[in-house]
Amino acid sequence: MSCRQHTRSPWTGISTKNRIGEVWRVVAECTGARGHCSSGHWRMGTISMAQLSIQSLLVPVNSSCSSCGVGSVASPATWSRSRGVRGLGIGFSSSFSSGVDLSRISCSGDEVSSTFGRRVIRSETERENGQVQNKQGAGKSWVSPDWLTGLVQLMKGKDESGIPTADAKLEDVQDLLGGALFLPLFKWMKESGPIYRLAAGPRNFVIVSDPQMAKHVLRAYGTKYAKGLVAEVAEFLFGSGFAIAEGELWSIRRRAVVPSLHRKYLSTMVDRVFVRCAERLVETLDAASSKGAAVNMEARFSQLTLDVIGLSVFNYEFDSLKADSPVIEAVYTALKETESRSTDILPYWQVPFLCQLVPRQQKAAKAVALIRETVEDLVAKCKKMVDEEGERLEGEEYVNEADPSVLRFLLASRQEVSSTQLRDDLLSMLVAGHETTGSVLTWTVYLLSKNLSAYLKVQEELDAVLGGRNPTFSDVKDLKYLTRCINESMRLYPHPPVLIRRALEPDVLPGGYKLGAGQDVMISVYNIHHSPAVWEQAEEFIPERFGLDGPVPNESNTDYKYIPFSGGPRKCVGDQFAMLEAIVSLAVVLQRFDFTLVLNQTIGMTTGATIHTTSGLFMNVKARQKVVAAALANV
Numbered sequence: 001m002s003c004r005q006h007t008r009s010p011w012t013g014i015s016t017k018n019r020i021g022e023v024w025r026v027v028a029e030c031t032g033a034r035g036h037c038s039s040g041h042w043r044m045g046t047i048s049m050a051q052l053s054i055q056s057l058l059v060p061v062n063s064s065c066s067s068c069g070v071g072s073v074a075s076p077a078t079w080s081r082s083r084g085v086r087g088l089g090i091g092f093s094s095s096f097s098s099g100v101d102l103s104r105i106s107c108s109g110d111e112v113s114s115t116f117g118r119r120v121i122r123s124e125t126e127r128e129n130g131q132v133q134n135k136q137g138a139g140k141s142w143v144s145p146d147w148l149t150g151l152v153q154l155m156k157g158k159d160e161s162g163i164p165t166a167d168a169k170l171e172d173v174q175d176l177l178g179g180a181l182f183l184p185l186f187k188w189m190k191e192s193g194p195i196y197r198l199a200a201g202p203r204n205f206v207i208v209s210d211p212q213m214a215k216h217v218l219r220a221y222g223t224k225y226a227k228g229l230v231a232e233v234a235e236f237l238f239g240s241g242f243a244i245a246e247g248e249l250w251s252i253r254r255r256a257v258v259p260s261l262h263r264k265y266l267s268t269m270v271d272r273v274f275v276r277c278a279e280r281l282v283e284t285l286d287a288a289s290s291k292g293a294a295v296n297m298e299a300r301f302s303q304l305t306l307d308v309i310g311l312s313v314f315n316y317e318f319d320s321l322k323a324d325s326p327v328i329e330a331v332y333t334a335l336k337e338t339e340s341r342s343t344d345i346l347p348y349w350q351v352p353f354l355c356q357l358v359p360r361q362q363k364a365a366k367a368v369a370l371i372r373e374t375v376e377d378l379v380a381k382c383k384k385m386v387d388e389e390g391e392r393l394e395g396e397e398y399v400n401e402a403d404p405s406v407l408r409f410l411l412a413s414r415q416e417v418s419s420t421q422l423r424d425d426l427l428s429m430l431v432a433g434h435e436t437t438g439s440v441l442t443w444t445v446y447l448l449s450k451n452l453s454a455y456l457k458v459q460e461e462l463d464a465v466l467g468g469r470n471p472t473f474s475d476v477k478d479l480k481y482l483t484r485c486i487n488e489s490m491r492l493y494p495h496p497p498v499l500i501r502r503a504l505e506p507d508v509l510p511g512g513y514k515l516g517a518g519q520d521v522m523i524s525v526y527n528i529h530h531s532p533a534v535w536e537q538a539e540e541f542i543p544e545r546f547g548l549d550g551p552v553p554n555e556s557n558t559d560y561k562y563i564p565f566s567g568g569p570r571k572c573v574g575d576q577f578a579m580l581e582a583i584v585s586l587a588v589v590l591q592r593f594d595f596t597l598v599l600n601q602t603i604g605m606t607t608g609a610t611i612h613t614t615s616g617l618f619m620n621v622k623a624r625q626k627v628v629a630a631a632l633a634n635v
Contacts (some may be wrong), residue, residue, distance in 0.1 A: 161514040163206055165197045180605040182497040182526040185209075189527045195513055198522075205500075205520050209527035211534060212510045215560035217501050217521055218568035222247070227570070228502025229520055233341035236349075237334050237368055240421060243428030253425055256417065258573050260409040264397035266580055267473040268404045269312050274581050275470045277307045278588035280321045285593055289621045294598045296616040301441040301585075302434075306331065308581055309433045313426055314378050315405035327374050333367035335435055339609045375423045375430075379407065383419070386411045429574065431609075436495040437578050439610040441585060442617055444489040447541050448590075449597050449619065454543055458482050459624070462591040471587045479583055482590075484543035486582050487553050490564035492541060495610040497526040499566055525563055534561050552579075595619045 166188040185207055188196060194210035208214055217225055231244040238244045242253035281304050288295045303320040306328065310318040320328045337360070341349060348354050355361045382403070385391075391400070391412045400408045407426060410417075448455040458481055465471075465478045476483075503519045515521065532538045535545075546553045554575075555567035565572040572578070597603075597619055604614035 161197075161516075162511075163195055163197050163513050164192045165199065166192050166207070180607050180611070182524060182607055182611075183605070185498070185522075185524050186527050186530060189524065189531070194527075194531075194533070195509070195511070205522045206513075206515060207527075208509070208521060208523045209531060210510070211528055211558075211560040211563075213513075214499075214523045214525075214528060214563060215555075215567065216510055217523060218499070218555075218560070218563070218566060218570070220507070221501070221569045222251075224504055224507050225501040225521070226504055228500060230500050232347070234338050236341075236364070237338055237371075237431065238428050239424035241424035241426075241428035243432055253421070254573065256410065256413070256415055257406070257425055257429075259396065259413075260406045261574060261577055262397045264399050265404060265406075265409070266576060268399050269577070270471070270473040270476070270580060270584055272404060273308055273311045274584040275588060277304055277311070277321075278585045279470075280304075280307065281585075281589060282592055284321055285589070285621050286623070289593065289623050294618045295621050297445055297595070297619050298438075298442045298613050298617040301445075302438040304585060305434050305438040305441070305581070308437075308585075309430055311405070312577075313406045313429045313433070314375065315382070315403045315407065316374075316378055326370060330367035330370040331430070331434070333363055334371060335431060335609070337361075337364035337367070338431070339607075371427065372423060375426055376419065379411075379419050379422055379426070382407050383411050432572070433574055433578065435610050437581050439493070439495045439612065440486065440490060440578070440582050442613070443493040443611070444486050444582070444586060445590075445595055445619070446597075446603065446617055447489050447492065448485060449595050451541050454485060454541065458485060458586075458590055462587055466587065466591060468591065471584050473580075475587075476580060476583050479587060480548045481543065482586060483552065483579070483583055484546050484548060486579070486586070487546055487562075488541055488543045491529045491535075491562060492539075493611050494525040494529055494564045497524070497607055497611055499523040499525060499563075523563075528561065528563065592624055594622045594624045596622075 185198075188198070188207070189209045194208070195213060196207050198205045198207055208217065226246050227244060231246060234244050240249060242250055242257055245253055281300060284300065285295060300321070306320045307318050310316040318325070318328055340360075341347065349358070349361055355365065382405075385403075386408070392414060393409070393412050398409065398412065400412065406429065407422075410422060410425075448458060461479060461481045465475055471479070499522070501521045501523070503515045503517055503521065505517050507515045509515065528534055530538050551557055553562045554565070555563045555571070560567055565575040565578075597617075601618055602615070603617065606612050606614050
């Protein structure tokens with residue numbers, strides 16, 4: 001019997017799944033196309049639960065068709081495979097797919113497409129073009145995630161795109177949330193190859209672990225790809241900031257911000273901010289060293305980089321190495337929430353009533369409100385000073401001697417921009433410039449402590465170039481080996497470990513793999529950086545692999561084998577700032593102290609926006625003496 005489609009009408013989907021000691025039942029009111037075929041009934045449409053709307057294909061229901069009298073041959077008891085999320089009570093069954101011609105299923109009329117809680121009615125023309133005008137803010141994706149197509153393909157047991165599906169159970173993915181999700185991605189790469197599909201609940205990703213595929217996607221930003229999911233999970237914090245803005249808004253704000261990071265500004269930051277903040281860390285470590293106390297260097301580096309970004313971007317003194325404050329706590333809370341949202345299977349935080357009830361969301365909302373209030377106050381005060389002084393940019397490399405911050409530069413440029421937009425742009429720099437560099441410092445010191453010969457080479461270089469003094473901007477180019485150690489650290493521990501994009505239109509990746517419009521693509525930087533097909537001795541810490549006298553490795557001169565700062569139009573605008581900060585900070589600290597790992601601690605990994613340790617990086621800190629260094633050299 002051929003598949004027949006009937007008129008739209010409300011219907012109810014009920015899914016029951018027996019687990020150990022538990023019955024999982026789902027009831028959702030739905031609207032959408034319905035019909036039947038020789039093996040039973042199917043339903044396709046939108047599940048609506050409070051404000052959460054999800055386009056979906058539901059399982060057959062155990063009732064007869066009012067139009068033709070044919071009853072369903074399937075019953076909930078026979079559903080052997082289900083996929084879903086217990087937290088929201090949503091389940092999908094796939095055992096009925098073998099008898100249903102799923103290729104015949106389609107929604108007639110306007111298609112309801114959603115980005116979880118944001119309904120966007122797309123006309124036939126819009127669907128063909130693969131774009132929806134972005135009217136609702138920077139975090140709203142141009143194209144909704146096309147997870148329905150992936151789900152149908154999964155249920156059919158084949159994928160016409162040519163992309164294999166990873167052998168990953170939903171329960172496995174759920175157990176990994178909050179952990180190092182990039183590690184199973186690496187495992188599945190070894191099993192499935194450099195490209196595979198990962199379906200987890202309603203989210204469906206194509207995982208890319210090949211440099212040429214990554215190059216293709218990253219360089220096509222704006223024409224074929226958008227940020228997608230990343231913009232959605234971070235909008236609560238960034239607003240319309242350039243870090244997550246899409247389209248023309250992103251182009252305008254990027255052109256406004258990039259000139260502030262000029263060479264003279266970077267040189268000023270080395271002396272006025274980087275060294276100054278590193279010296280504060282030295283004072284903290286001196287105190288710990290005199291007491292013989294172990295130090296959590298991950299926490300200390302995070303505080304250091306927060307102080308740096310506060311002064312360099314806002315001219316604001318967080319002083320987090322010496323004192324706690326509500327603003328500091330709010331920043332950490334907001335960053336943690338951003339990381340958590342990036343790994344949530346379902347964005348329950350977009351359901352209004354849940355945001356008001358869930359303690360985590362209440363805490364995050366209060367934190368963001370405090371951060372925004374603080375930044376808005378800084379913007380207002382700085383704007384008043386600029387207006388009173390009649391300050392304007394004096395040349396492309398303008399720096400205000402009293403306040404060399406990015407905020408001062410942007411206000412002095414006299415751009416036509418709202419205070420809210422300026423606030424959101426500065427918040428983008430705060431988050432992007434804080435956690436990433438803190439993680440780079442953490443893992444570089446960890447790797448050096450595990451590789452004594454490299455550690456000693458770094459200290460020998462520091463002694464030769466600096467001779468005990470603090471580094472200057474001109475010294476950085478001579479700290480070649482330290483720079484390569486940082487480069488290698490970012491290869492082994494990239495920040496972020498994954499990059500996410502969403503296809504704006506159908507595309508074909510190198511190798512002939514097909515993507516549909518709305519497909520979420522996860523570029524695993526970690527996989528590329530650890531792939532034995534890309535790097536020799538991929539798991540080994542070898543700073544010399546890049547060559548001391550060659551150019552600093554980047555996406556261009558490695559042909560996208562090395563992409564710690566991403567690539568293409570959305571490459572990190574602060575890459576030079578971040579490298580300078582890392583080099584100068586480590587130069588100050590490593591020539592003053594010897595670091596050794598505290599014994600019997602397990603250095604596990606967890607991740608969100610960056611790679612963190614699971615429980616900190618505790619190290620013994622001892623004031624360095626050249627006698628000690630010489631003794632170690634003879635070991």
